[in-house]
Amino acid sequence: MKRLALAVALLVSTGGEAQTLRRVPLTGYVDRTGQVVEPAKWEAGSTLFRGDWVAVRRGGKAGYFNLRTRATTGLIFDEIGDAASDHALFVHGPEPVRIGDQWGYADEAGKVVIEPRFAGAQAFDEDGLAIVKIRDKDGFGLSAGMIDRTGRIVVEPRYDIIRPFRGAALTGVSKAGRFGAIDRTGREVIPMRYGGIGSFAANGLAPATLTGGYGKDGSRWGYIDRNDRFVIPERFSFAGNFTGDLADGGIEAPTGLARVALGPREVAYIDAKGAVVTRFPAGVIVWGVSPNGLVRFQDLATARYGFANAKTGAIVIPARFSQVGGFDDQGLAAAKEGERAGFIHADGQWAFPPRFTSTYNFDALGQAQVTEDGRSELIDRDGKVLATLTHGEGFFHQDSEFAAFRVFPGQEDAPTQRFGTWALDATLYAVPEIPSLMPTTTGNVRLSFASDDALVRWRIETEGWVVTLVNEEGPSGEPDVTRRDRLADFPPDAETLVALLVRQFEGQSALSIATKPAVTAAQAAQAERVRRISANHARYLAQLRASTPDLARALTAMRTRVSDQFGKLSGMPCLPPQCIY
Numbered sequence: 001m002k003r004l005a006l007a008v009a010l011l012v013s014t015g016g017e018a019q020t021l022r023r024v025p026l027t028g029y030v031d032r033t034g035q036v037v038e039p040a041k042w043e044a045g046s047t048l049f050r051g052d053w054v055a056v057r058r059g060g061k062a063g064y065f066n067l068r069t070r071a072t073t074g075l076i077f078d079e080i081g082d083a084a085s086d087h088a089l090f091v092h093g094p095e096p097v098r099i100g101d102q103w104g105y106a107d108e109a110g111k112v113v114i115e116p117r118f119a120g121a122q123a124f125d126e127d128g129l130a131i132v133k134i135r136d137k138d139g140f141g142l143s144a145g146m147i148d149r150t151g152r153i154v155v156e157p158r159y160d161i162i163r164p165f166r167g168a169a170l171t172g173v174s175k176a177g178r179f180g181a182i183d184r185t186g187r188e189v190i191p192m193r194y195g196g197i198g199s200f201a202a203n204g205l206a207p208a209t210l211t212g213g214y215g216k217d218g219s220r221w222g223y224i225d226r227n228d229r230f231v232i233p234e235r236f237s238f239a240g241n242f243t244g245d246l247a248d249g250g251i252e253a254p255t256g257l258a259r260v261a262l263g264p265r266e267v268a269y270i271d272a273k274g275a276v277v278t279r280f281p282a283g284v285i286v287w288g289v290s291p292n293g294l295v296r297f298q299d300l301a302t303a304r305y306g307f308a309n310a311k312t313g314a315i316v317i318p319a320r321f322s323q324v325g326g327f328d329d330q331g332l333a334a335a336k337e338g339e340r341a342g343f344i345h346a347d348g349q350w351a352f353p354p355r356f357t358s359t360y361n362f363d364a365l366g367q368a369q370v371t372e373d374g375r376s377e378l379i380d381r382d383g384k385v386l387a388t389l390t391h392g393e394g395f396f397h398q399d400s401e402f403a404a405f406r407v408f409p410g411q412e413d414a415p416t417q418r419f420g421t422w423a424l425d426a427t428l429y430a431v432p433e434i435p436s437l438m439p440t441t442t443g444n445v446r447l448s449f450a451s452d453d454a455l456v457r458w459r460i461e462t463e464g465w466v467v468t469l470v471n472e473e474g475p476s477g478e479p480d481v482t483r484r485d486r487l488a489d490f491p492p493d494a495e496t497l498v499a500l501l502v503r504q505f506e507g508q509s510a511l512s513i514a515t516k517p518a519v520t521a522a523q524a525a526q527a528e529r530v531r532r533i534s535a536n537h538a539r540y541l542a543q544l545r546a547s548t549p550d551l552a553r554a555l556t557a558m559r560t561r562v563s564d565q566f567g568k569l570s571g572m573p574c575l576p577p578q579c580i581y
Helices: 494-505 520-535 537-546 548-569
Strands: 009-014 017-022 026-031 036-042 053-058 061-066 095-099 102-106 112-118 129-135 142-148 153-159 171-175 178-182 188-194 206-209 221-224 230-236 258-263 266-270 276-279 284-289 294-299 304-309 315-321 333-337 340-344 368-372 375-379 385-389 402-407 417-419 422-424 445-450 456-463 466-473 481-487 511-514
Touching (some): 036 053, 036 402, 112 129, 153 171, 230 258, 266 284, 315 333, 422 548, 445 548, 456 494, 466 494, 481 494, 494 537, 494 548
Antiparallel strands (some): 026 402, 053 061, 095 102, 129 142, 142 153, 178 188, 206 221, 221 230, 266 276, 284 294, 294 304, 333 340, 375 385, 417 422, 422 445, 466 481, 481 511
């Protein structure tokens, strides 16, 4: 029996001595043409980042690396901080590094400029301050404070939580579950008597609660000033900041206003005096004000999305979409209606015919990442394809000319192979971005085929030597029905495989999962899709059977790929629980 361990480590016996064969996902980087600029050789690397610097690790050591200039600190640290979607490395000062069990800070050349003496360290922000932590006297707990770029203690480490100032005069701190606020010298200006305090804005106000707290049912929130006075009483079930913080797809509220909940199903914007400036219809949630003044909303009754006027609250684009992004500065927003996604103008009309399975908003460089016919691509605002991303890299996460990809070693750069209507997936060993104790793939090797309207899809995929046949009906990524069958090995020929897929499509599968939408509108849409699929049943089967010659060639290539990657590991003894068969 062929066996393949898909765990993080395989234990093999060699000469009576246990050794570890590690299958570690590796990280590499591409530019916006899809070309690899840094091969997948790092055991860990930044995946969400801005700018050119990334954090990398290999062989138990870590450092920082510049994708454009090739400058590096060298792999000389035991641990380092990481990039982030809202933080470019080395922009605001040196970055955190750990040597032994102590944290300090190093510059771009790898020189330690703040000696390691902390139990924890965060990056510097635009104010030139960084949050650091020291161990309590008992050696168990941690207390947080702040230092400046010289390493001088500005705020004594004595808090459980401390927030960055981000340009404000005061910031919130917490100790033993209560909140207060300090100034930039560390002086406690507002005593620790609140259940929660948000961010202070330029108008001097911050959301706060005395009667409730974070995550507590029935909490009522108001707004306090820098003198510890409630300027706006505690009368909201939710109170956002006046700071104009970025939300998904825009800013949280228009300049000078804050988003609040007047009740469980009513959202509004208020001014600094607490007066309601914009009241939205009951039963909707709003967030993310776009540059054109439109705010996204979701209708809670239908779970559909649309857009409203942020000044008046009036509905501008009705809630007809299953997904939407915010409008960019050129007036385009990603949207999905039915099974197809694309981009709309501010009047709700499509900028060009929607032809994608999924879309993300255009980024600061004027490019958007889309999925089309199983391919991840970058397009411009006219819909022109600029690059095909072999590993589905994810430029939509950051304003950078580079993006990360993660793969298992062996077939990192294998391009997608197409055999007529069948596609042999190029991301053979792509690793999910979500960290996992046992990183696996959605299918180590995968052949896929979709009907002409993409409502019915089949695929054959492998994990090691286990073969799975999958049939999905409905929207890609959100199918109404998923059917699965596991096989001990590849079918002997394409005709046999097609016969198995036909049986599966006709409801004769080992495992069938049906999705039941929770809202009436979604149920109606699903019922219509089911009707369409049933009416076109014969057409779908004809398309599948007509693809048999293409499938025969594709199966040969698929067997070769699986054999090349896993053949050298077959026959190795594998001991439970490290094995999955």
